[in-house]
Amino acid sequence: MKILSKYPVLIISFTITVLFVLFQCKNDKHQPINEDLSAVKNEIAKTNVSFERQITELMALVSKNADEKTIQKKFEDLRITYKKMEWAVEYFLPNSARFINGPALPEIEMDEHTELEPEGLQVLEELFYPYTAENKDEAVRFLKKLTNKSNTIKVNFQAISVSKDQVFDAARQEIFRISSLGISSFDTPISGTFLKEMPYSLEAVKRTLQQISTDKSTDKALKNINTSIDSAIAVLKKNTDRNTFDYVNFIPDHLNKISSLLLEFKKQEGIPDIEVTSALNKNVASFFSKNAFNPNAFVPGKEFAFSEDKAALGKKLFNDKILSNSNNRSCATCHIPEKAFTDGLAKSMSLENAELQRNAPSLNYAGFQHGQFWDMRKDDLEGQSSDVISNKEEMHGDMNVILGKINQDTKYLPEFKKIYKTSKAETWQLQNVLASYIRSLAKFNSNFDEYMRGNRSAMTENQKQGFNLFVGKGQCALCHFIPLFNGTVPPNFKKTEQEILGTAVNGNNKMFDQDLGRGKFHETVEALQHSFKTPTLRNISKTAPYMHNGGYKTLRDVMNFYNKGGGKGFGFKVENQTLSDTPLQLTNNEIDKMIDFMNTLYDR
Template sequence: MKISTITKIYTLFFTSLFFISCQTEYKKTTIKEELVKQLDDLKIEIEQFKVVVEQDQPLEKIQTAFNKTRAAYKKVEWAVEYFTPDPARFINGPALDELEVEENKFLPPNGFQVIEEFIFPEYDPQNKSTLIREIAVLKGNIAQVTNHLNAITLSPDLVLDATKLEVYRILTLGITGFDSPVALQSIKETPYSLNGLLPIIEKLNVNNSKEEKELKKLISEAVRFCEKNTYFNQFDRANFIKLYLNPISGRLVAFQKDNNITMVNRNSVVNQNSGTLFSAESFNVDAFIPSKEYLYSDAKAALGKELFYETKLSKSNDRSCASCHHPDKAFTDGLKTNSSLLGLKLPRNTPTLTYASLQNAQFWDMRQADLEKQSLAVIQNRDEMHGDLKNSIPLLEKEPKYQSLFQKAFNTTSNIEEWQVQNAIASYIRSLNKFNSKFDLYFQSKGSFTEEEKLGFNLFAGKAKCATCHFIPLFNGTVPPVYRKTEQEVIGTPQTNKGLAISEDLGRYYQYKMPQLKNAFKTPTLRNVALTAPYMHNGVYDSLEQVVDFYNKGGGVGMGLHIENQTLPPDNLNLTKAEEKALIAFLKTLTDE
């Protein structure tokens, strides 16, 4: 009896010792080692997926193998997207040609989204050889990622920065269905992305921060929320963001401070000290300035406001920027298209200037990269202002008001320079980002939504697929979470609201003669959209109801127009009248106070 008891005690002791030893060894494993192992696991899943296809197994098994491969990828997505962005776009990028417009060439898409289209909802065995080739390309790209990650140092600052961006990626691209547009597996995949962050948090917690425990708890709760609510169209994204993703983001910032992990030194579009994407200070107003001389200041914005209403910038001294951009209409003009100096109709609708600074492409056709070039282009345009800064500046210099304002803005008593005029006007436009709409207050936990507005948001970010082009929370086409690329889309906007023919305006194709860009236009912001009617680049629709109906039908192709390069899915969204009404109610919450 005694010997048996002692034996049990020793067995329990050595079992515990072994367990602790294993835990210690796990702790000793570096982030890189853990990551490389996960990438090796991913390559195994890819190979097994390939075998399932090669063996002509049933569709259900092919789709299951694909889902397992995607799940393995989601665990390492945080690192692949951050440290290897070039191959990443061919691993999980949209199934659209990657355009390199400056070189007039394009690269065909590869990766998960291309493969997804082959096997969801059905699979045609005639595509077998192409599908196998795509799987092989995917495996090759993952091997390239592994080689790169093996060769670099994964420092704590970079790793944590990647972790924070992954949470934003889940919020903006993951739960919206952006990277699973056909299979709609996004909600089921989110737990893998979240769980992939747990070992990182554990290994970075060198100062025993209490935030580790809170982060693990929040992530576990978020995972359970997703596992209990897997249906894409009914997922409550509003609650998921407010209750889980926003708190996780905030805790990561606190965790970073507790562990004395430095901020990555980069010109980030998102303020790295911000706890969420939804605070008024989340976005860097200087994100897209040409160089440091153009940094924003209140003094520049004050000067720019005066210049915005200054008619001396036009040749005839009777037009200003405000002639076409009215503050009460969110800096649009309420017209289908405005008139030229000669009284003829301009070809395009006047876009809002609010939040225009948070895109790296200006005008409907994206022909200018920043607001400085945009302002100059409008001033010089023969149809709009037909001005010349060389002639306008001497007139400005004669006025004491401008002498004082330029001195304060640029800290100089020298003569006014052209770039300063451009920069001042651009600075005023950069001051128009208020982030104080009902939507903002709701996600800042300072206000509430009605049930209809909440439904509308969940539709916008889910079933209606609006957020796959108008990315939350800027609601424009600047792609999160790094916000460096602004997208254009071909949606098939008709020439008239009868929808009998596509608009004759070829958009970006005028700048770059690539067939993919015919009828392509920048994805504009939807902030303040309730104030900016009429809509589309040609002002073809007078109301939000008409716009929602257009998208519900599947754009131009869905309406029966022949458009070979439409990037908007042509499928009917099957929104009910009540859902259309809720979607519009949500869009109205984007109006600034």
């Protein structure tokens, strides 16, 4: 069976085993387990018993050739049961969670150039919607695998200890998951039952916080959270239609409010921060807070940590032609601030004024990606900067020669000495200051951000409708994850996705673009052929032309391509296309509203 999905390929960025969880618990300064926290574990165990039982019941229905409607109803019940413990499984057993409820696409082991078969609830969804007798054996096989994962949950939660700070952190993470993956239908791209499931995820958070609350009778923060969750659930129960749900107001009115109240609960309970560097800062009210993201979660090591001094020095060098071989080109030549750090060309030009292979990507928010360049050939911005400088077609610079100049420069050398406490500038330091400047380019001050922070005049009615279409009917948030609007997967932000869209040479959509993208570096991995990084949509109104080849001149060209179902929709043979080939059936008016919304993502 060939399994397709609406999602880009997900890449394993780390593997977590029971031993890791035990090690983490041992080394963090956690409170010893107590009766209340035992209650938390008991609740997970109880839910998992129901989960395993429902798997068995569903397997029996499939084996007895039950009708499609009966099977789908039982499957929806099974998903709801998982949602009741999702907060814990995703947090404590993330690797297992990937194979319980991850996208129905192969997991790629990059170092070995191999693919792991997808499994779990999303694979089963593809078998059950629609369901035919031809899918019977495969459905039973994957249900048996899911039983094994249920046993993994049982064994692990018997072995590990949990602490109050961990449980709180997991509950908070679940709210962020709901605010991004949950609300975008990431888990249920075919059935679209996510709005029906979300109340159960919220109830699980509510119940968990009650279990770790010190004094429920006087806990004002807990009461406020309960009230807010109940209010959110009431809204969800009124409308479960993905195409008409009011996402643009539900997020700030309910989800952001809940995440903000969690901080009050944390303070009231005296819960300490988890001592782990994470992409989201520990004490931000929501995804959309101006200081929500921590750039140091994306650096290659502690010595590369971001600082304003590094960024300021990096800005000077970014605009200095000293980095090129002939002192005739700077980074700013191809990354123009007024064009959101692109060059406005379909394809960038070489030093010899010849067209290069691809479009210059925006550097805005590039610091929040694991994988640089369209083909993701470099893991981080430090590697990206040296690759560009040394590329003979782009800058043709020599790092040793450049460092020789810098170390004799009375303007630059003192700054390097001050920042790094060394006698001279080194290669990694040059890379780091340039990367630090690029990390500083994420402003998070668009009209959309303002609206999410409570300024109801920041977006027009058309733009609000456009956002609802973006998340709902248009399904854009399945790949361009809120709030970064790129392929870095929330709420952990530990991996960045790439997609296979079936992109054409240009907006006429007559000829398939043969660029292998990331597949060039993994020739034996079919799932990576013609794949490209999912870029951010922030500042997209300034980054035309679009796609990796710059072949799409306008956002309407891009939207027409997606509306048709990508390359497959235009008749291209792209067997590994990760974008759904089902036409979106968006009207011209709806597309106009979506483009109008995307204009709100421009940093002011």
